[in-house]
Amino acid sequence: AQSVTQPDIHITVSEGASLELRCNYSYGATPYLFWYVQSPGQGLQLLLKYFSGDTLVQGIKGFEAEFKRSQSSFNLRKPSVHWSDAAEYFCAVGPNSGGYQKVTFGIGTKLQVIP
Amino acid sequence: SAVISQKPSRDICQRGTSLTIQCQVDSQVTMMFWYRQQPGQSLTLIATANQGSEATYESGFVIDKFPISRPNLTFSTLTVSNMSPEDSSIYLCSVWAGVGGGNTIYFGEGSWLTVV
Numbered sequence: 385a386q387s388v389t390q391p392d393i394h395i396t397v398s399e400g401a402s403l404e405l406r407c408n409y410s411y412g413a414t415p416y417l418f419w420y421v422q423s424p425g426q427g428l429q430l431l432l433k434y435f436s437g438d439t440l441v442q443g444i445k446g447f448e449a450e451f452k453r454s455q456s457s458f459n460l461r462k463p464s465v466h467w468s469d470a471a472e473y474f475c476a477v478g479p480n481s482g483g484y485q486k487v488t489f490g491i492g493t494k495l496q497v498i499p
Numbered sequence: 500s501a502v503i504s505q506k507p508s509r510d511i512c513q514r515g516t517s518l519t520i521q522c523q524v525d526s527q528v529t530m531m532f533w534y535r536q537q538p539g540q541s542l543t544l545i546a547t548a549n550q551g552s553e554a555t556y557e558s559g560f561v562i563d564k565f566p567i568s569r570p571n572l573t574f575s576t577l578t579v580s581n582m583s584p585e586d587s588s589i590y591l592c593s594v595w596a597g598v599g600g601g602n603t604i605y606f607g608e609g610s611w612l613t614v615v
Contacts, residue, residue, distance in 0.1 A: 418604070427505075427591060427608040428542075435602060474541065476604075487604060489542045 386411040388477050388490035396496040397465050405460040405493050407449075407475030417458040418476040418487070419449055428474065434458060445469070470497045501526055501596050503607035511613045517580045520610045522592030527572035530595040533565070536609070537588045545590075548575040582614045 387410045397403055409415055416435055420428040432443025439451040449460045458475060472494045478487035502525040512518050522531065531548040545565055546554040554567035569575045579586050592607040 416602075420606075425611075427503075428593075428606040430603055430605065433601075433603060486544065491541045 386415070386477050386479070386488050388475050388488055390473075390475055390490035390493050392493050393491065394494045394496070396498060399467050399497050399499055400464050403460075403462045403465045403469070403495070405473050405475075405495070407458045407460065407490060408456050409458060409475070409477040410456065411477055411479070413479065414453075416478045416487075417449075417451060418478075419443065419447070419458070419460050420474045420476065420489075421445075421471045422474065422492075423471040431460070431473075465495075465497055467497045467499070470495055500603075501528060501594050501600055501605045503592055503594060503605060505592050505607035505610050507610055508608060509611040509613075511615060512582050514583055514614055516582055517578055518582065518612060519576050519578045520590055520592070522575045522577070522607055524573045524594055526600075528594040528596065528600075529572070531569060531575045532593045532595070532604075533567060533575075533577045534591040534593060534606075535588045536591060542591065545577070548577075579612065582612075584614045587612060587614045 389408045418433045419431040421431050422428050431447050432441045434441050434451045441449050447462050451458050472492045474492045475490040476487050504523045506521050533545040534542045535545050536542050544557050545560045546556040548554050548567050548569040550569045566578045589609045589611050591609045593604050596603050
C-alpha cells in the first residue's frame, strides 16, 4: 500500500529565508507525486506535481520540488519565503498508471513565517 | 484546470440534524470525490461519486451516514446525516482532471461544518 510521511508537523522560518519541506513516500513503482497548499480558511491549491521526466519540478508561487527515487523523497523548496506563504502544505502520492488511482495524502506541514 | 464551487462554505449545525453539501464543476468530469478533513488532520477519502450509480465508499464510511448523489457529470451532493460533534470537519469536493486537465486532482474551497 502507498503511504506518505511528512516528518515536520510545524515549521517556522523567517521571511526571506529559504524553505524546505520534507516528504517521503512509500510505493512499489514509479509514483505520481503532488504538493498542495491550504491557506487558512481555504481549500487546497495545487502547487506542483511530478509525473515523469525532469525530476526537478517547478510550480506556482516560486516553489519547486525534486523527485529522488533513491531516497523515496519529494521535498518542496523555496529560496525566499514571503509572509503570504504561511499555510499548511500537503504532500500526496498516487500510482503512476496513466489514469486516476487513489491518492494518499500526508498529514501536512504547517508553515509559520515570522518577520 | 477545473473550477469547483461548493456550498455552503460554512455552517453551524445542531446535533441530530442532516446537512447537504453541493458541488458544482465548471466542466464535465468523469471522477468526482468527497474528502473529509478533521481538525488538525489530513484528508481522508469518503467516497467516489459515480454518475448514474451508487457511490463507492471507502472503509469506515457508509451510505446511511454519507449519502451521495451524482445526477450528471458536473454536479454532486454529499449529505452528512444525523450529525454529532465528531462530524465537525471540512468537507472537500474534488475532481480528477484527466489528460486534458493535466492529470491532476482539483479541490473546491471546502465546506466548514461545526456541529453543536
